[in-house]
Amino acid sequence: MTAIRKTSVASMVELMGGPAVIPQLVQNELDLLAVAIKGLSVQAVRALQQRLGFTNKEMSTVLGVSESTLTRREQTHRHLTLDEGEKAIQLSAVLAKGLEVFENEADFHHWLNTPNVALGGIRPKELLSSVIGREQVRDILGRILYGHYS
Numbered sequence: 627m628t629a630i631r632k633t634s635v636a637s638m639v640e641l642m643g644g645p646a647v648i649p650q651l652v653q654n655e656l657d658l659l660a661v662a663i664k665g666l667s668v669q670a671v672r673a674l675q676q677r678l679g680f681t682n683k684e685m686s687t688v689l690g691v692s693e694s695t696l697t698r699r700e701q702t703h704r705h706l707t708l709d710e711g712e713k714a715i716q717l718s719a720v721l722a723k724g725l726e727v728f729e730n731e732a733d734f735h736h737w738l739n740t741p742n743v744a745l746g747g748i749r750p751k752e753l754l755s756s757v758i759g760r761e762q763v764r765d766i767l768g769r770i771l772y773g774h775y776s
Contacts (some may be wrong), residue, residue: 635652636656637722638719638722641673641674641718643669643672646669650664658715661715662706662715664704667705668704670698670706671689671714672700674721677721678735678746682696689753716757717760723771727770727771750763
């Protein structure tokens with residue numbers, strides 16, 4: 627009997643803190659969009675931040691918001707904007723793919739922080755603050771997963 631692998635969306639929700647942080651049922655990407663529209667909790671960002679080993683500054687840069695604004699929202703229990711929520715959800719997709727590829731957080735962290743030839747010598751972590759950058763990182767991870775990149 628083989629284990630059933632979690633869907634990418636289920637992994638993304640888990641990485642953002644699971645049902646305790648995202649209480650509504652999320653089965654697909656449209657459900658994730660509904661979460662972002664409703665307003666994603668800063669707790670989801672903190673869960674991602676912890677798993678990625680990012681500083682407050684790095685996380686704020688990825689979201690395109692100041693550290694003080696993020697902290698204030700956390701303290702006042704205000705949700706992220708749609709744009710910030712979508713960025714966090716995209717970041718969770720990168721993390722889910724990275725963990726799928728490397729099967730080990732330490733190895734994925736090392737890869738994120740190492741200059742990558744396929745990315746023009748840029749560390750993958752440096753690209754996470756833009757939509758195109760996040761897509762490029764996910765693309766490289768997909769190529770690694772399927773053996774199209776060495």
